[in-house]
Amino acid sequence: xxxxxxxxxxxxVMLEKRKYQIIFDYLKEGIQTKKYGVDSYLPSENxxxxxxxxxxxxxxxxxxxxQKDGFITKEQGKGSKVLERRKSLGLxxxxxxxxxxxxxxxxxxxxxxxxxxxxxxxxxxxxxxxxESKCIYFQRLRYLDDQPVMLENNWYAANALEPMKANEFVDxxxxxxxxxxxLIEIMGSEQELRAELANEYISDNLGIKxxxxxxxxxxxxxxxxxxxxxxxxxxxxxxxxxIRNSYFx
Amino acid sequence: xxxxxxxxxxxxVMLEKRKYQIIFDYLKEGIQTKKYGVDSYLPSENxxxxxxxxxxxxxxxxxxxxQKDGFITKEQGKGSKVLERRKSLGLxxxxxxxxxxxxxxxxxxxxxxxxxxxxxxxxxxxxxxxxESKCIYFQRLRYLDDQPVMLENNWYAANALEPMKANEFVDxxxxxxxxxxxLIEIMGSEQELRAELANEYISDNLGIKxxxxxxxxxxxxxxxxxxxxxxxxxxxxxxxxxIRNSYFx
DNA sequence: AAGTGGTCTAGACCACGCG
DNA sequence: GCGTGGTCTAGACCACTTT
Numbered sequence: 398x399x400x401x402x403x404x405x406x407x408x409x410v411m412l413e414k415r416k417y418q419i420i421f422d423y424l425k426e427g428i429q430t431k432k433y434g435v436d437s438y439l440p441s442e443n444x445x446x447x448x449x450x451x452x453x454x455x456x457x458x459x460x461x462x463x464q465k466d467g468f469i470t471k472e473q474g475k476g477s478k479v480l481e482r483r484k485s486l487g488l489x490x491x492x493x494x495x496x497x498x499x500x501x502x503x504x505x506x507x508x509x510x511x512x513x514x515x516x517x518x519x520x521x522x523x524x525x526x527x528x529e530s531k532c533i534y535f536q537r538l539r540y541l542d543d544q545p546v547m548l549e550n551n552w553y554a555a556n557a558l559e560p561m562k563a564n565e566f567v568d569x570x571x572x573x574x575x576x577x578x579x580l581i582e583i584m585g586s587e588q589e590l591r592a593e594l595a596n597e598y599i600s601d602n603l604g605i606k607x608x609x610x611x612x613x614x615x616x617x618x619x620x621x622x623x624x625x626x627x628x629x630x631x632x633x634x635x636x637x638x639x640i641r642n643s644y645f646x
Numbered sequence: 647x648x649x650x651x652x653x654x655x656x657x658x659v660m661l662e663k664r665k666y667q668i669i670f671d672y673l674k675e676g677i678q679t680k681k682y683g684v685d686s687y688l689p690s691e692n693x694x695x696x697x698x699x700x701x702x703x704x705x706x707x708x709x710x711x712x713q714k715d716g717f718i719t720k721e722q723g724k725g726s727k728v729l730e731r732r733k734s735l736g737l738x739x740x741x742x743x744x745x746x747x748x749x750x751x752x753x754x755x756x757x758x759x760x761x762x763x764x765x766x767x768x769x770x771x772x773x774x775x776x777x778e779s780k781c782i783y784f785q786r787l788r789y790l791d792d793q794p795v796m797l798e799n800n801w802y803a804a805n806a807l808e809p810m811k812a813n814e815f816v817d818x819x820x821x822x823x824x825x826x827x828x829l830i831e832i833m834g835s836e837q838e839l840r841a842e843l844a845n846e847y848i849s850d851n852l853g854i855k856x857x858x859x860x861x862x863x864x865x866x867x868x869x870x871x872x873x874x875x876x877x878x879x880x881x882x883x884x885x886x887x888x889i890r891n892s893y894f895x
Numbered sequence: 896a897a898g899t900g901g902t903c904t905a906g907a908c909c910a911c912g913c914g
Numbered sequence: 915g916c917g918t919g920g921t922c923t924a925g926a927c928c929a930c931t932t933t
Binding site: 900905906907912 | 915
Binding site: 415416417452453454455458472473474475 | 901902904905906910911912
């Protein structure tokens with residue numbers, strides 16, 4: 398009696414994770430590392446059942462979570478298909494950035510990631526962990542049709558993630574790099590929006606007049622790594638083209 | 647043999663809905679009509695099982711959907727608790743509007759809902775159904791601490807929903823009224839953001855100088871009623887206080 | 896101890912997609 | 915016809931909360 402109790406307890410300590418969580422993690426990693434490529438299908442529910450010696454209920458729980466997190470979509474009669482990118486989380490896009498057919502898009506790294514002091518211009522309160530750490534800062538300028546439209550200042554805690562090397566950026570995207578090389582996902586964001594008049598520094602970078610209206614966006618992105626947030630202060634010239642975002646259940 | 651086949655088929659035609667969908671709809675309506683008030687607990691999973699003569703798997707499927715849609719949260723050992731409001735869908739809030747303790751909030755209906763022609767200033771393309779219909783227009787001005795901060799122009803298709811009476815607004819909120827009186831929920835939104843300089847009309851309403859920077863937000867809200875979208879063109883004075891929104895998985 | 900939600904098993908039948 | 919995901923049953927044991 399005592400012995401079986403100890404064994405059960407051991408099992409819980411050893412396993413720790415729920416069975417569906419193990420399957421979820423296994424499949425998620427497979428997607429992030431491109432073992433299961435975009436538009437391909439995961440193994441069928443019954444195959445996963447056999448592989449993990451479990452029942453469909455448990456496998457379906459894992460797949461439901463993957464679907465909720467935007468990694469896959471299910472197609473009745475066909476299978477679970479890997480999606481291109483996760484459900485957009487209110488990520489800001491310049492109108493036309495996605496319909497890239499008739500627009501040229503370019504991102505220039507003005508300042509490559511390097512260790513600095515936190516900047517007081519960040520609009521959000523830092524966590525106590527972050528305040529104790531130094532930070533990594535990098536700056537980018539995004540172009541649409543050779544016209545600069547977004548000036549981006551980005552910070553994150555140095556003790557949460559090493560400074561990314563400039564040549565390491567996957568497709569020039571910080572988020573793609575996080576997902577594919579570090580297996581870290583964006584879990585949500587908070588934004589503050591302001592309309593301001595461009596000062597000299599902003600107007601120089603965006604190639605507009607001083608005093609022209611600019612959209613100032615402050616964002617805190619929360620990630621699946623508990624101690625890693627990304628802070629961005631973004632200035633946009635919305636005269637040519639508005640900034641878009643959308644969200645759906 | 648033939649007879650039982652027919653019966654089964656009949657059953658599908660009669661029921662049409664899945665069992666979990668019936669339970670979902672029943673509970674959702676209970677929440678929307680305040681039969682289950684905010685912060686109260688739904689009947690336990692076993693009670694619902696007995697009431698609908700089904701198993702916990704099916705009941706839990708219904709509850710999972712309610713949770714995904716932001717109607718309830720589950721508390722282990724306690725029950726399923728009704729939430730105050732649905733998961734914010736990137737709804738814009740003025741910083742301080744929610745922490746209303748130290749701020750006075752006021753909404754004034756400048757133009758009560760009435761039938762009009764669609765306004766060409768709407769930033770989104772209308773559906774063909776909407777174009778064929780007239781529209782309902784209403785205008786509001788929102789104050790924070792007796793300072794006007796948001797001027798709101800709103801339109802929706804007249805054939806999708808009758809014009810709401812001014813005294814019908816629940817807590818002055820269009821969305822609360824939609825949910826509680828019409829059982830219609832917001833399913834998502836698209837936004838376009840622009841920084842602009844206030845023209846005379848805007849500056850008069852917001853009590854700022856002509857040429858001051860204003861945040862222009864165009865929104866299309868999609869609802870659970872297929873033919874009902876709400877279009878809003880909003881102008882914000884962000885000098886005192888920024889506009890916020892957030893989204894999480 | 897009793898009740899609640901969380902996980903899991905071992906099945907069954909259905910609707911859909913495709914060869 | 916066969917494999918896929920979608921729904922559902924009838925149980926079991928667990929962890930957590932409250933009495």
